[in-house]
Amino acid sequence: MSVSVLGSGAFGTALAISLAGNGPVTLWSRNAGQVVQMQNSRQNSARLPNVTLPDAITVTADIEDAVAANVLLLAVPMQKLREALTEHTSDLAGKTLVACCKGIELSTGLGPISVIRATIPNARPALLTGPSFADDIARGLPTALTLACADADLSETLQTELTTANLRLYRTTDVIGAELGGALKNVMAIGCGAAIGAGLGDSARAALMTRGFAEMQRFALMRGARPETLMGLSGLGDLVLTCSSDLSRNYRFGLSLGLNRPFDSHTTVEGVATARAMSEIATNEGLDMPISATVADLSHGAYSVAQAIETLLNRPLKEE
Secondary structure, eight states: OOEEEEOOSHHHHHHHHHHTTTSOEEEEOSOHHHHHHHHHHSEETTTEEEEEOOTTEEEESOHHHHTTSSEEEEOSOHHHHHHHHHHTHHHHTTOEEEEOOOOOOTTTOOOHHHHHHHHOTTSEEEEEESSOOHHHHHTTOOEEEEEEOSOHHHHHHHHHHHOOSSEEEEEESOHHHHHHHHHHHHHHHHHHHHHHHTTOOHHHHHHHHHHHHHHHHHHHHHTTOOHHHHTSIIIIIHHHHHTTOTTOHHHHHHHHHHHTOOOOTTSOOHHHHHHHHHHHHHHHHTOOOHHHHHHHHHHTTSSOHHHHHHHHHTSOOOOO
């Protein structure tokens, strides 16, 4: 089975590097200049520096070369997924499309698989998600991920084909749970980063992670997820990693809020849009999501860190 990765950011490049251990892989970028640079240097110096691209990777800017593969991994930001699918609808029709992004689409409240289904109804969608950093994958460090696909037979095939020497995949048919676990943990990571940046300490971070996980479960179950999915790699596992490492973009964004420092505007922070979408859905559904709502306000400048802390600490006392 041939594989292409559409999207040459850090994560897409890392996946291509790992998959190259199984055989030839095509890595597609819409940026022709970046493609030439990668072809000449055999490195993605802009997004994943100091890592050599194996000879098994073919880098191209030609979408027709990329879509010739049987399986297409879509390594594009969540808020750009629909745009990418719409731009290449005819090329992607009927294909096996594996989304490799995390988040909730701000305009619709949909997750990655739902966006694929809405945009290309005859595609065969799946989702690759879980606790992972691009640098770890690219360096060959062991990483476990969740492969979510409603089609059990396709899921088994993809699990076999996409597992590599350092990537171990666990499959699930609960696509809603996998979508939401990977999305909602980014919201909590922003809150944890802000807490550490503001000097509130590790105990505060532990409290935010725990109560934030309760919100993740509450929201996901309301949307039809299975509780055990949230306890797995795409939920709890991803939450632990993202809320405790400086390698997490969402955590670093929160850290900058807590430190009152500017953050690189060119860095994708999926949790900002997800917090807003999550908070709006929760309000419409009458769901109590105080941490998510506070992170949404904090991320968009409606709250200062001090106001966010005061809001959460002054909530009515309750049973756990």
